[in-house]
Amino acid sequence: MKYTTFNQQSTNPLLEPMFFGNPVNVARYDQQKHAIFEKLIEKQISFFWRPEEVDVTRDRVDFQKLTEPEKHIFISNLKYQTLLDSVQGRSPNIAFLPIISLPELETWVETWSFYETIHSRSYTHILRNLFSDPSEIFDDIVVNDEIKRRAADISKYYDDLIFATQLWQTQGEGVHTVDGIAHTISMYELKKKLYLCMNSVNALEAIRFYVSFACTFAFAERKLMEGNSKIIRLIARDENLHLSSTQHVLNLWAKGKDDPEMAQIAEECKDEARAIFMNAVEQEKEWADYLFQNGSMIGLNKEILCSYVEYIANQRMTAIGFDAPFDVSSNPLPWMNNYLNSDNVQVAPQESEISSYLVGQIDSAVSEEDFADFEL
Amino acid sequence: MLRIDIVDVGQINAPADKTLLSAIEAAGINIHYHCREGFCGACRTKLLEGEVEYTTDPLAFIDDDEILPCCCVAKQPLKIKVPL
Numbered sequence: 001m002k003y004t005t006f007n008q009q010s011t012n013p014l015l016e017p018m019f020f021g022n023p024v025n026v027a028r029y030d031q032q033k034h035a036i037f038e039k040l041i042e043k044q045i046s047f048f049w050r051p052e053e054v055d056v057t058r059d060r061v062d063f064q065k066l067t068e069p070e071k072h073i074f075i076s077n078l079k080y081q082t083l084l085d086s087v088q089g090r091s092p093n094i095a096f097l098p099i100i101s102l103p104e105l106e107t108w109v110e111t112w113s114f115y116e117t118i119h120s121r122s123y124t125h126i127l128r129n130l131f132s133d134p135s136e137i138f139d140d141i142v143v144n145d146e147i148k149r150r151a152a153d154i155s156k157y158y159d160d161l162i163f164a165t166q167l168w169q170t171q172g173e174g175v176h177t178v179d180g181i182a183h184t185i186s187m188y189e190l191k192k193k194l195y196l197c198m199n200s201v202n203a204l205e206a207i208r209f210y211v212s213f214a215c216t217f218a219f220a221e222r223k224l225m226e227g228n229s230k231i232i233r234l235i236a237r238d239e240n241l242h243l244s245s246t247q248h249v250l251n252l253w254a255k256g257k258d259d260p261e262m263a264q265i266a267e268e269c270k271d272e273a274r275a276i277f278m279n280a281v282e283q284e285k286e287w288a289d290y291l292f293q294n295g296s297m298i299g300l301n302k303e304i305l306c307s308y309v310e311y312i313a314n315q316r317m318t319a320i321g322f323d324a325p326f327d328v329s330s331n332p333l334p335w336m337n338n339y340l341n342s343d344n345v346q347v348a349p350q351e352s353e354i355s356s357y358l359v360g361q362i363d364s365a366v367s368e369e370d371f372a373d374f375e376l
Numbered sequence: 377m378l379r380i381d382i383v384d385v386g387q388i389n390a391p392a393d394k395t396l397l398s399a400i401e402a403a404g405i406n407i408h409y410h411c412r413e414g415f416c417g418a419c420r421t422k423l424l425e426g427e428v429e430y431t432t433d434p435l436a437f438i439d440d441d442e443i444l445p446c447c448c449v450a451k452q453p454l455k456i457k458v459p460l
Contacts, residue, residue, distance in 0.1 A: 039435055043415055240416035247417065247437040315408065315459060319417060319437060330460045331408055340410035340418070 003098050003169050013102055017259035018249065019194055020187065021101030028103055034258075036248050037108040044111050044241055049234050051122035056129045056227030063130050063225065069295030074225065076291055077212035079141050081235075082123045083151055084208060086141075088201075088242075089116040091158045095197060098165055099190075108245060115238045122231045129227075146290050150283055154208075157200040157276075161193040188261070195253070195265045199273040202246035203280035206316035207309065209239050211284050214308055215291065217339040218300040229339070237342050243316070250320045274322055281313045307332045378450045383424070383457040390454075395431060396421075396445035400458065407445070408459040414447035419459065421445050426454035 007025040014033050016022060032038050066074065093113045100106045127134035141147055167176050168185050176183050213236050220229035253262035266273075288305040296302070310326035318324050331337070377389040380396070382405065390399035397419055400407055410418035417436030423443045432447040445458070 036435065039433070040415075043435055237411065240411055240418075241435075244415055244417060244436045251437050251439075315418065315420070319420065331406075334406060337409050337418075340416070342411040342413050342415075 001169060001172070011101075016101035017262070018102055018105050018252065019096070019099045019259070019262075020191060024101060024103050024106050026103065027107065029107070032104045033102055034104065034248075034252065037102070037104040037245070040241060040245050040248075041104070041108050041111050044108075044115060044238070047115075047234075047238060047241070049118070051118065051125035051231060054122075054125075054227055054230045054234075056126055056231070059126070059225050059227045060129055066224070067295070067297075069292070070219075070297045072294050073215055073291045073297055074219070074228075075137060076146075077215050078123055078127065079137060079144065079147055080150070080287065081209065081212050082120065082138070083141055083147055084154070084204065085116045085119040085123070087151070087154055087158070088204070089113055089120050091155070092116075092201070095158045095162050095165070098169065099194070112242055112245065115242075119235050119238070122235065126228050126231060146287070150208075150287070153279065153283065154200065154204055157193070157197040161190075161197045164190055164193050188265075191259070191261060192265050192269060195262065195269055196272060196276065198246060198249055199276045200280075202243070202250060202316075202320065203277045205239055205243040205246055207277070207280045207284055207313055209236070210312055211288055211291070211305055211309060213339075214305055214333055214336060215297070215300060217336055218297060220339065221299055221335060233339055236340050240340065247316075247319050254321055274317075277313070277317055277322070278325065281309055284309045304332050308336070379453040380450060381425075381453070381455040383422075383455070385458070385460075390450050392449060394449070396428065396443070396448055396450055396454075396456075399450075400445060405458075406460070409446055412446045414444050417444065419444055419446050421459065422457040424455040424457060426450065426452040426456075428454070 001023075004023050007023040009022065009025075011022040011025060013024070013028075014031060016033065018034065029038055029041075063071070063074070090113065092109045096109050097106060100109065124134070127137055131137065164183070164185060167178070167183055168190055171185070173186050174184075176185060213232060216225070216229050216232040219225040250266070252258045254266040256263040285306045288302050288309070292302045292305075307328055308331075311328040311331055314324035314326050314328060377391060380388050380390045380399070382388065382400070385405055388400065388403035388405070390396060394402065397407070397409060397412065407421075408418050410416040412419075414430075414432045415435040417438065420436070420438060421443050423441055428443050428448040429451050430444075430448045434444045434447055436444060438444055443456070445456075
């Protein structure tokens with residue numbers, strides 16, 4: 001079915017499925033089929049923040065005090081997070097918007113993606129402060145094998161769905177040959193790709209960020225890189241909300257509260273969906289191995305981090321109807337909770353230094369001439 | 377005060393003016409939490425017996441037999457299984 005930016009047919013969005021129904025026409029939020037998405041939008045907008053509000057200037061001094069293994073941990077995590085948010089800042093828009101049929105879900109996806117772009121901007125804010133030229137860090141993201149391996153796994157489900165949707169929207173159902181390869185496009189196959197993609201995104205939001213978060217907060221526990229930690233707390237709060245949304249989508253499908261065919265697919269692809277999650281867990285453990293390859297940092301090592309990954313994996317897998325696969329009965333990093341508590345992340349002007357308030361009030365530029373009349 | 381039976385942990389008394397999560401913590405039991413506002417689902421708890429009342433509308437996904445202790449209060453004596 002051809003995509004249209006304003007569907008001229010009268011549709012009743014209260015009867016449409018979340019995906020693969022009629023394209024949305026009127027962006028109206030007075031009535032909702034799934035009210036949860038409207039509530040998530042409101043909550044997300046109430047979280048609005050700008051990276052520039054957080055003063056990261058002290059981090060530059062702290063960074064110089066870190067050991068080489070600690071610098072590797074810090075910078076590698078920033079690279080990985082930059083990759084994750086580069087993908088998440090565009091992919092939900094490109095993959096999901098063309099096939100969404102509910103106005104509240106459409107706007108939720110746009111709102112979600114917009115926040116991921118704020119996260120991307122904040123990594124630039126952090127890196128610009130640490131390095132006079134952060135290009136070397138950004139350039140490494142597309143050549144670093146450890147990061148590339150993860151990028152391939154994260155983007156493949158999105159790319160698969162996007163390509164199949166493009167074929168369907170331009171050619172319709174049937175077998176289409178592109179560059180000598182035959183692609184069978186049917187609604188059932190499209191929905192299957194959507195289901196697997198949503199599971200991959202859910203695993204990303206549920207697991208992939210947390211190794212980096214743990215390292216950041218472990219630095220903050222030692223009063224190091226606190227500007228960075230403040231930003232990551234804001235990011236973690238947003239990611240928790242994004243995770244709620246993918247959990248809702250998956251559960252609405254699985255419980256037959258949306259498209260009945262999706263309930264059937266959820267049952268049929270259960271093992272594949274579980275494997276996507278388990279694969280993300282394995283990759284995060286390998287990432288922990290890479291982070292600590294040159295040495296640990298105080299308060300954190302590979303074993304604790306891997307057991308934390310298993311702990312949250314248990315939680316997040318049971319939230320979407322899987323059994324808890326790992327034998328971790330209590331939280332190995334209980335101090336993480338403090339950093340993820342939303343009461344502790346609010347940036348109020350009177351409680352923190354906000355660098356943008358200082359702009360124009362003090363002149364921090366120092367040129368060589370300024371020392372001209374000094375004599376030693 | 378209402379009696380809360382926490383599976384595998386023990387029994388506590390919950391005051392009516394505190395969220396269930398705060399009441400559990402006040403009794404010296406540390407359970408998993410993140411947002412404390414009902415949107416993340418980290419404190420998702422199985423409700424085996426009793427009824428709760430939400431002080432904030434929960435945004436996180438919870439199943440029919442689950443509650444979010446961070447944003448509810450006990451209305452009756454409860455039996456629950458918490459994430460430790």
